Amino acid sequence: MRSMKKIFVLLIAAICLQKSFAQHHSVFILSYPIAFPMGDLGDYIDKQSFRGINLEWGKEIKPNLIVSLETGWNVFYKDVPEQVYTEGTASFSGKQFRYTNSVPIIVGAKWVLKSSNNLVPYAGLGLGTMYSDRSTDFGLYRISTDAWQFCVRPELGITFKSRNGPAAMLGVKYYSSFNSSDLDGQSFLTVNIGVVFPYGL
Amino acid sequence: MAIKLTRLLGILSLVLISGCYPKGAEFIDDLDLVYTNYSSSFDFSSKTTYAIPDSVIKITGDIFSDPDGDHKPSFLGPASAAAILDKINQNMVSNGWTEVNKFSNPDVIVLVSTVTTTNVYWYYDWWYWGWYYPGWYPGWGWYYPGYYPPYVTGYKSGSVFIQMVDAKAVAAGTENVPVIWSCILNGLAEGGTSSITTRVQGMIDKAFAQSPYLKH
Numbered sequence: 172m173r174s175m176k177k178i179f180v181l182l183i184a185a186i187c188l189q190k191s192f193a194q195h196h197s198v199f200i201l202s203y204p205i206a207f208p209m210g211d212l213g214d215y216i217d218k219q220s221f222r223g224i225n226l227e228w229g230k231e232i233k234p235n236l237i238v239s240l241e242t243g244w245n246v247f248y249k250d251v252p253e254q255v256y257t258e259g260t261a262s263f264s265g266k267q268f269r270y271t272n273s274v275p276i277i278v279g280a281k282w283v284l285k286s287s288n289n290l291v292p293y294a295g296l297g298l299g300t301m302y303s304d305r306s307t308d309f310g311l312y313r314i315s316t317d318a319w320q321f322c323v324r325p326e327l328g329i330t331f332k333s334r335n336g337p338a339a340m341l342g343v344k345y346y347s348s349f350n351s352s353d354l355d356g357q358s359f360l361t362v363n364i365g366v367v368f369p370y371g372l
Numbered sequence: 373m374a375i376k377l378t379r380l381l382g383i384l385s386l387v388l389i390s391g392c393y394p395k396g397a398e399f400i401d402d403l404d405l406v407y408t409n410y411s412s413s414f415d416f417s418s419k420t421t422y423a424i425p426d427s428v429i430k431i432t433g434d435i436f437s438d439p440d441g442d443h444k445p446s447f448l449g450p451a452s453a454a455a456i457l458d459k460i461n462q463n464m465v466s467n468g469w470t471e472v473n474k475f476s477n478p479d480v481i482v483l484v485s486t487v488t489t490t491n492v493y494w495y496y497d498w499w500y501w502g503w504y505y506p507g508w509y510p511g512w513g514w515y516y517p518g519y520y521p522p523y524v525t526g527y528k529s530g531s532v533f534i535q536m537v538d539a540k541a542v543a544a545g546t547e548n549v550p551v552i553w554s555c556i557l558n559g560l561a562e563g564g565t566s567s568i569t570t571r572v573q574g575m576i577d578k579a580f581a582q583s584p585y586l587k588h
Contacts, residue, residue, distance in 0.1 A: 222393070248394035255582045260412050262582040265405040268396040308396055310405030310558055311529055 196231035200340060202365025206245045208271075210347075211355040215305070216269050222246035225344075225363055229281065237281040241297060241324075245359065247271040268308040273357060275301045275346055277324050289332040293342075297324040301348040303357045320348035320356060330367055338367040401571055404559040406578045414538065414552040416585050419479035421472045422464060423539070428453040431487040431533075448486055452569055456484060456532065459573045463580040468588025480552065481537045488530040488561045530561030532572055534579070553586065555579045 206220040207213075225243035232238055251267040279297025286292075301322035306315045328342025340363070347358040397403055410416075428448040436445065447453065460482060461471060472478050499510045536553035557575040561568060580586060 246393065250396070257582075261407065261409040263405065263407050264578050264582055266397070266402050268394075268402075270394065270396075311403050311560070312405075 197370055198227075198229045198231075198237070199368045199370065200227040200229065200239075200365055201225075201368070202227070202340065202342070202363035204243065204245060204344070204361035204363045206247065206273075206359045206361045208247055208359045210358040212247065212271060212273075212303075212357045212359055216247045216249040216271060218247070218249045220245050220247045220359075222248070223361070225361070225365070235283045235285055237283060237293075239277075239279045239281060239295070239297070241275065241277040241279060241299075243275055245273045245361070247273070247359075263309070265310050270304075270306045270308075271357070272304040273301055273346070273359070274303075275299060275322055275324065277322065279324065279326075281326075291330045291332060291338075293328055293330070295326040295328075297326070298322070299324070301346060301357065303348070303354060305354065316353050318351045318354040320351045320354070322346055322348040328363070337369070340365045340367050400560050400563055400567075401574075404557070404571060404575055406575050406582065407556040407558070408579050408583045409554055410583065410585060411550070411552040414550075416552075417588065420468065420588065421470050421476070421478045422480045422482055422536075423472055423474040423476075423478035424457065424461065424464075424482040424484070425474075426453075426457065428456055428484045428486055428532075431485050452565060453484075455569045456572055456576070459576040460484065460534065463576060464586075467580060467586050469586075478539050481539045483535045483537060485533045485535075486530065487533070488528055490526050490528050528561040530559065530568075532557040532575075534576075553583065555583075 202225045204223040204225045206223055208216050208218070208220070223243060223245040225241065227239050227241040229237040229239035247270065249269045251269060253264060253266045255262050255264040257263075277297035277299035279295050279299075281293045281295035283291060283293045299322050300319050302317070302319050304315070304317040306313055324344055324346045326342055326344040328340055331339040331341075333339075342363045342365075344361045344363060345358070346361070347356065349356045430446040430448055432446060438444070448456075464471065464482070474481070498512045498514055502508050502510055534553075534555040534557075535551045538550045538552050541550045557572060557579065559571060559575075
């Protein structure tokens with residue numbers, strides 16, 4: 172519950188931060204990520220996540236360059252059917268319910284390929300932190316670990332401009348965080364479908 | 373206006389996400405856990421006979437107390453005890469063991485005990501009240517000087533312990549009794565007796581299945 176509170180506070184803080192970005196040539200991107208766990212996270216939960224949200228505030232500092240602040244929330248979950256886990260001479264059997272909540276907070280840059288038509292491709296790179304909260308429910312017990320890890324996030328995407336108002340976007344983001352003492356680096360790929368709201372124009 | 377709209381969308385999305393948060397365990401037996409462990413230096417394959425008491429004891433505390441003075445602990449009801457012991461005997465026999473009387477020099481002795489605990493929630497985060505009184509800070513906690521508060525809600529969990537003891541080592545006059553195999557069946561002790569019994573019997577089968585070294 173504590174981590175939920177923390178996540179909520181972070182998201183609210185991020186929403187409030189947009190005010191400081193609300194100047195000229197700004198965008199707000201709201202997207203729905205479908206996340207595919209990889210690496211250590213994939214070993215732990217090998218199931219894609221349809222639970223998530225991604226929020227991004229960007230400011231155009233050059234005609235083809237946007238700096239952005241991003242946050243989001245991805246919930247990974249898997250119930251593992253009953254099986255036997257053996258460690259040395261000890262064996263445990265039971266069902267496991269595995270959860271990972273990931274909240275990236277990323278500062279990034281996007282290079283936008285301006286084109287005459289309505290399709291605008293972009294590529295981006297971001298650096299920041301990712302908060303991961305991993306919990307395993309096993310029997311009546313819960314084993315929890317959480318960590319703030321350094322995170323790198325490259326992305327590729329395309330926006331579909333409309334004449335006025337919001338544009339649609341489709342993109343791929345790859346989040347890779349680095350090992351910390353409590354938890355190995357967590358990585359996942361998201362496919363994002365969203366809407367780009369220009370404001371302050 | 374645009375900012376208001378985006379903020380609204382953000383908050384709306386949060387509400388939607390919290391609505392589809394994964395649920396986890398749904399049924400009582402989702403929380404059942406079977407633990408087994410054994411002494412790797414003990415040669416199970418050369419042992420074939422066992423003795424087992426016809427009662428299951430109830431553990432009521434760390435130290436044996438005997439309020440009625442009959443030198444015996446509290447026992448589990450005979451119907452539940454029989455259901456547990458029959459299942460253990462069935463598994464022992466199918467693993468190639470032979471039950472013998474405790475006076476017939478058994479190789480091992482199997483002891484079965486149970487414990488139930490009522491788990492109560494009475495603690496909640498101090499900071500729930502942080503909004504109320506000026507100068508109250510997060511990170512503080514509660515204490516109840518000299519007494520325990522009433523509980524709000526709780527659940528009952530239970531365990532069945534099965535210990536297999538090296539009977540020959542006991543005969544050699546050692547002070548401590550070597551437990552060469554131990555098994556803990558743990559779960560919620562909620563629901564009717566018959567459903568608990570069925571779950572315990574299923575867990576006993578699993579305990580033997582995950583302990584292949586007991587098989588002859």
